[in-house]
Amino acid sequence: MSSQTMTAEARQEQNGRDVILQVSDLKKHFPISAGIVFQRQVGAVRAVDGVSFDVYRGETLGLVGESGCGKSTTGRTILQLYRPTEGSVKFEGQELSTMAGNDLRQMRRRMQIIFQDPFASLNPRMTVGSIVSEPLQIHKIYNDKKERQQYVEQLMERVGLNPYFINRYPHEFSGGQRQRIGIARALALEPSFIVADEPISALDVSIQAQVVNLMEELQDELNLTYLFIAHDLSMVRHICDRVAVMYLGKIVELGPVDEVYNNPQHPYTQALLSAVPVPDPVVEEDRQRIIIAGDLPNPANPPAGCNFNTRCPVAFDLCYHEPDPPLIEVRPQHFVSCHRVT
Amino acid sequence: MSALLDVKDLVVRFYTQEGTVYAVNGVSFEIEEGETLGIVGESGSGKSVSSLALMGLIPSPPGKVESGTVIFEGRDLLTLKPDQMRLIRGKEIAMIFQDPMTSLNPVLTIGTQITESLKLHEGMNTSQSRKRAADLLDMVGIPDAYRRLDDYPHQFSGGMRQRVMIAMGLSCNPKLLIADEPTTALDVTIQAQIIELVKQLKDEFNMAMIWITHDLGVVAGIADRIQVMYGGRIMESGSSHEVFGDSRHPYTVGLLGSLPRLDSSGEEKLTQIEGSPPDMRNEPKGCPFAPRCDVRETLQLERCWDERPLLETVPGNGGDGAHIMSCWADIREGVAENV
Ligand SMILES: Nc1ncnc2c1ncn2[C@@H]1O[C@H](COP(=O)(O)OP(=O)(O)OP(=O)(O)O)[C@@H](O)[C@H]1O
Ligand SMILES: Nc1ncnc2c1ncn2[C@@H]1O[C@H](COP(=O)(O)OP(=O)(O)OP(=O)(O)O)[C@@H](O)[C@H]1O
Ligand code: SF4
Ligand code: SF4
Ligand SMILES: [Mg+2]
Ligand SMILES: [Mg+2]
Numbered sequence: 001m002s003s004q005t006m007t008a009e010a011r012q013e014q015n016g017r018d019v020i021l022q023v024s025d026l027k028k029h030f031p032i033s034a035g036i037v038f039q040r041q042v043g044a045v046r047a048v049d050g051v052s053f054d055v056y057r058g059e060t061l062g063l064v065g066e067s068g069c070g071k072s073t074t075g076r077t078i079l080q081l082y083r084p085t086e087g088s089v090k091f092e093g094q095e096l097s098t099m100a101g102n103d104l105r106q107m108r109r110r111m112q113i114i115f116q117d118p119f120a121s122l123n124p125r126m127t128v129g130s131i132v133s134e135p136l137q138i139h140k141i142y143n144d145k146k147e148r149q150q151y152v153e154q155l156m157e158r159v160g161l162n163p164y165f166i167n168r169y170p171h172e173f174s175g176g177q178r179q180r181i182g183i184a185r186a187l188a189l190e191p192s193f194i195v196a197d198e199p200i201s202a203l204d205v206s207i208q209a210q211v212v213n214l215m216e217e218l219q220d221e222l223n224l225t226y227l228f229i230a231h232d233l234s235m236v237r238h239i240c241d242r243v244a245v246m247y248l249g250k251i252v253e254l255g256p257v258d259e260v261y262n263n264p265q266h267p268y269t270q271a272l273l274s275a276v277p278v279p280d281p282v283v284e285e286d287r288q289r290i291i292i293a294g295d296l297p298n299p300a301n302p303p304a305g306c307n308f309n310t311r312c313p314v315a316f317d318l319c320y321h322e323p324d325p326p327l328i329e330v331r332p333q334h335f336v337s338c339h340r341v342t
Numbered sequence: 343m344s345a346l347l348d349v350k351d352l353v354v355r356f357y358t359q360e361g362t363v364y365a366v367n368g369v370s371f372e373i374e375e376g377e378t379l380g381i382v383g384e385s386g387s388g389k390s391v392s393s394l395a396l397m398g399l400i401p402s403p404p405g406k407v408e409s410g411t412v413i414f415e416g417r418d419l420l421t422l423k424p425d426q427m428r429l430i431r432g433k434e435i436a437m438i439f440q441d442p443m444t445s446l447n448p449v450l451t452i453g454t455q456i457t458e459s460l461k462l463h464e465g466m467n468t469s470q471s472r473k474r475a476a477d478l479l480d481m482v483g484i485p486d487a488y489r490r491l492d493d494y495p496h497q498f499s500g501g502m503r504q505r506v507m508i509a510m511g512l513s514c515n516p517k518l519l520i521a522d523e524p525t526t527a528l529d530v531t532i533q534a535q536i537i538e539l540v541k542q543l544k545d546e547f548n549m550a551m552i553w554i555t556h557d558l559g560v561v562a563g564i565a566d567r568i569q570v571m572y573g574g575r576i577m578e579s580g581s582s583h584e585v586f587g588d589s590r591h592p593y594t595v596g597l598l599g600s601l602p603r604l605d606s607s608g609e610e611k612l613t614q615i616e617g618s619p620p621d622m623r624n625e626p627k628g629c630p631f632a633p634r635c636d637v638r639e640t641l642q643l644e645r646c647w648d649e650r651p652l653l654e655t656v657p658g659n660g661g662d663g664a665h666i667m668s669c670w671a672d673i674r675e676g677v678a679e680n681v
Contacts, residue, residue, distance in 0.1 A: 066529040174618040204384040204619060205556055206634075209600035209612040216611070231529065234559075234601065238608030258607050275534035276604045277559030281582040283605065284563035289534055293483075295499045296529075 020193060020225050021055040021078065026087035028070075028077045032300060045300045047073040049249030050087070052327070057192070060219065060226040062240035062257070064233060064272070066296050070249045071229045075195040078227070079111055080104060091193070109139055112186040116198035118178030122170040128181055129166040132156065135188045155184045159214060176207035183214065190222070197229045212239055233276045237261055242333075245269045248307040249299055251327060255334035265336040267312050268292075306339065314340060344416075345372035346550050347396070347518060352410035354388075354395050357403065361623045365391040365405075367574040370653075373518065378544065378551040380561030380582065382597075383571035384619050389554045391574075393520050395420075397437060398427045414518075433463040436511035440523035442503035446495040452479070453491030456510050463514045478509040482539060501532035508540065515547055522554045537564060558601060562586055567664075570594050573620045573630030576653055580665030590656045590674075591667045592637040626650075629669070637671045646670055 029044040048070045055061050063071045076082045078089050080096050089096045091107060099107060115121040122131055132152045133142075142148035153163035159180040170178055179199060186194055196215070200208040216239065218224060230236050236243055237257050245253040245266065253266040264270045271290040278284060292311045297303055303310050305320040312319065318339045327337040350370045356363040366388040373379050381389050394400050396412045396419060412419040414435070419427065431437075439445050447455060456478065457471035466474065472491060479487035482505040484498075495503055504524060511519055521540070525533040541564060544551055555561055561568055561582065568585040570578045570593065578591035589595045599613035617634040620626070632638055632646040649670075655663040657672045 066531060176618055205558075205597060206384060206600055206615040207618065209614040210616075213612055213614055233530070234604040237604060238602030238612065261604070261607075271531060273604065275530040277533075277537075277557065277563050278604055279558035279562045279586065279598060279601055280603075281562045281586050284559075287563075289538065291534055291538055292531055293535070295501055295532070 018057040019054045020057040020092060021227075022088070022090040023054070023074075023078060024052045024088045024090075026051050026074070026077060026089060027085045028073050028082055029085045043300050046249050046302060047299060048077060049299075049302070051244075051246070051249075051251050053244055053251060053254060055193070055225060055227060056241075057225055058219075058223050059241040060228050060239055062236040062243040063227060063229045063246060064231060064236055064243060065246035067231070068296055068299065069246045070299070071246055072197050074246070075113065075197050075227060075229055079108070079113060079195060081113075105139075109135075109189040110191050111193045111195070112189065112191040113195045113197060114179075114182050114186050114199045116201050118175055118182055118202060119170075121182060122178060124170055127167050127169060128156070128161070128173075131170070131181060132184045132188055135185060139189060141189070152184075152188075155187060158218075159184045159187070160210075174207075175203050176210055179203060179207075179211050180214070183211075183218070187218070187222075192223070193225045193227070195227045195229070198231070199228075200235065201231065208235070215239070233273060234278075245272065248297060248302055250307055250324070250337070251335075252308065252338070253334075253336050254327065255331075259331065259334050263331075263334075265330055265334070265341045266308075266338050267314050267340070268308050271313075308338075316340075345413075346375045346377075346415065347373040348411075348413040349392075349396060350411045350413075352392060352395055352412070353408040354391050354400060354405060355408055356405045363622050364625045365574050365622060366395065367625070369410075369571075369574070369576055371569060371576070371579065373550050373552065375517070376544075376548045376550055377567065378553060378565045380565030380568045381552060381554045381571060382556060382558055382561055382568060384556060386619055386622055387571040388574035389571055390522055392571075393437070393522060393552060393554060397431060397435060397520070398422070398424070429463070432459050432516075433514045434516055435518045435520065436514070436516040437520040437522065438504070438507045438511045438524045440526050442500075442507045443495065445507065446503060448495055451492050451494055452498070452506055456491075456506075456513055459510065459513055474513070475509075478513055479506065481543070482506070482509045482512075483535070484509075501528055501535065504528060504532075504536055505539070508536070508543075512543060512547065512549075516549060518550045518552070519544075520552045520554070523556070524553075525560065526555065526557070533560070540564070558586075558597065570597070573626070574622065575630060575668065576666075577631065577669070578667040579653075580656075584665040588665070590665070590672075591669050592635050592671065592673065593631045594667075595673065596634075596636070637669075637673055641671055643670055 026048055027050055028048040029046050031041045032043040033039045034042045065071055077084050084097045129152055132155055133148055136142050136148055142151055156163045161180050200211050228240055240257050243257050243260050244251050247268050253269045264273055271292045274290045294311050297310055306325055309315045309319040325337045325339045327335045330336050330341055352366055352369045354366040356365055369392050383389050395407050400407055407420060453472060453475055456475040460466045460471040460474055475491055476488040484490055484502060484505060525536050553561060553565060565582050568582045569576055572593050578585060578594045589598060596615040600615060602608050615634055620630055628647045628650055638646045651668040651670045653666050653668040656665050656667050659665050
């Protein structure tokens with residue numbers, strides 16, 4: 001059965017799990033305009049072009065795919081940092097895409113984001129203390145200064161920063177420490193859902209494990225739900241329960257990590273996984289790579305038919321003439337969108 | 343047989359307003375003809391500076407090559423005059439960088455940039471060099487190569503620019519190619535394309551290669567030998583089978599332990615290396631890894647703070663002695679307590 005044809009209620013009932021977030025046929029198109037005096041729209045970047053998935057409470061869902069495939073835009077549109085062009089985002093049962101003003105602000109307390117670049121995402125002129133407590137001030141929580149400071153110190157301690165450094169500035173910290181500051185800030189309002197957009201990509205290898213272990217500990221302790229955006233497929237297997245593979249604004253495969261990694265069905269997922277190097281020369285010697293030619297097509301002008309047909313090693317007639325293949329459940333909880341997989 | 347490249351005791355420092363940066367602190371290694379050496383290490387460990395130094399490309403000031411020799415085919419490159427060095431660069435030793443935009447000139451066509459070096463080093467005329475340039479682009483998989491000679495760098499995608507850089511690097515059949523994180527900025531699918539291409543070309547041209555990266559997976563697939571750097575020094579070096587399969591240095595072991603693997607489900611917690619990378623403005627008296635080393639802590643090795651371990655054959659290595667490391671401890675099972 002196609003997940004797109006299932007009603008939200010049916011999806012929720014089918015698994016009997018607590019669905020915290022439901023994304024249905026979400027689209028985000030960025031207009032391209034031309035003209036110097038009279039700006040007119042001449043096209044659109046179809047950054048996110050109809051994605052549907054659920055996120056279960058307490059899980060980590062990975063979102064992977066090549067640069068420019070629409071991962072960050074998906075994350076931001078879910079959080080309503082970008083308003084959707086079309087489609088629906090339901091968080092804990094409430095529709096966000098039509099929500100505004102104070103209602104949306106209240107919802108935002110429960111949904112936070114951690115960014116890739118700990119250097120760019122922290123205000124260099126603010127102390128760690130004020131960075132972490134800013135969300136508390138915006139939402140007018142802990143109005144007592146002393147209590148607020150105590151809470152911030154607790155948060156710092158929790159993410160492995162010495163509270164003694166509360167009055168220091170971001171440039172006095174290393175990359176890994178700065179990412180901890182970002183995490184402390186995201187946790188300040190006690191969210192239940194966090195979009196982590198490449199939270200470790202900018203960090204040294206030896207620091208990545210520190211941050212990932214911290215994120216896992218916090219998840220267990222606080223029952224957090226993560227949408228983990230990444231391009232490191234080995235790390236995704238480690239940290240995620242399920243994974244969604246995106247290509248050119250669409251999800252092409254979705255399922256439990258072990259299922260998808262051991263038994264990838266979509267030709268793009270197969271190529272992607274085969275391209276990841278393994279730090280073991282013995283394994284590497286015998287590995288068969290599926291090399292796909294060329295680059296990601298321009299999302300302003302996606303190919304007719306299946307999005308992947310310009311690079312797919314097994315494309316056939318149908319792939320060029322038929323509309324995009326629907327996302328079909330090929331095994332329990334494992335969804336694939338490809339004419340070859342039925 | 344002597345090595346193609348023999349680097350001895352290379353020391354490079356930068357004299358900056360914030361103090362002296364001890365970037366490379368006595369690095370020695372050799373490369374045989376046709377061999378691939380992988381240099382791995384975290385940001386700031388001295389990988390790029392060591393390779394820039396042997397190409398004579400350290401910006402000075404603030405940088406200075408304090409000492410060392412770099413013997414390439416019998417000549418010490420560090421003593422050559424700039425114009426002698428220019429003849430070697432591009433012709434005998436070529437380099438590809440992480441970001442092709444920094445090394446491609448944005449206002450010149452790709453064709454002009456490739457033919458320039460063919461004219462300088464190979465004495466070709468315009469039509470000969472254009473023909474050869476198109477062949478090279480074709481070889482690295484740029485479709486419609488002859489027509490694309492007249493395009494500018496920005497008209498190519500990131501992966502294609504990296505392929506153009508490789509074509510330029512290979513244009514004069516160098517004996518040694520230094521690739522500094524050539525695929526780090528690229529997607530894995532494009533990275534796989536480039537790695538396949540380089541492997542194939544390397545065999546074709548019997549070229550030696552230095553591949554610099556922080557991605558241990560990438561070098562596991564292409565390097566014959568691996569050199570692990572930390573704090574401007576070599577921590578461990580050996581064949582890739584030795585360094586990955588029989589790691590002896592606590593830092594190498596820590597790095598491999600902190601990496602999740604694509605081919606196993608991630609049930610266990612990652613082992614993490616505590617602390618952060620060293621501040622290169624201090625020259626530690628002892629082992630540079632001491633502040634973060636769990637082996638030192640477990641074994642209570644006080645000398646790690648005061649005495650710097652030499653790069654020596656690993657204990658118990660009955661082979662050719664090519665597996666070396668700099669560490670006071672022997673971490674093999676059962677022998678740790680007898681150190
Ligand atoms: N604000 C914007 N205005 C116009 N186009 C945008 C905007 N943000 C993203 N895009 C375009 O939308 C597409 C998807 O971008 P997005 O940042 O979501 O990709 P991504 O998968 O996160 O990539 P990366 O791995 O490089 O972070 C790209 O073509 C991008 O250029
Ligand atoms: N021009 C310069 N001026 C001052 N310091 C420099 C300069 N170039 C490099 N350094 C310093 O030398 C040390 C070694 O740098 P190097 O570029 O070799 O590191 P790397 O191992 O290549 O790291 P990365 O993985 O980030 O490329 C670093 O501490 C760096 O800050
Ligand atoms: S639908 Fe066709 S082109 Fe698309 S992935 Fe499947 S086989 Fe390839
Ligand atoms: S010399 Fe000492 S501190 Fe350095 S790696 Fe070995 S055990 Fe650790
Ligand atoms: Mg992104
Ligand atoms: Mg470097």
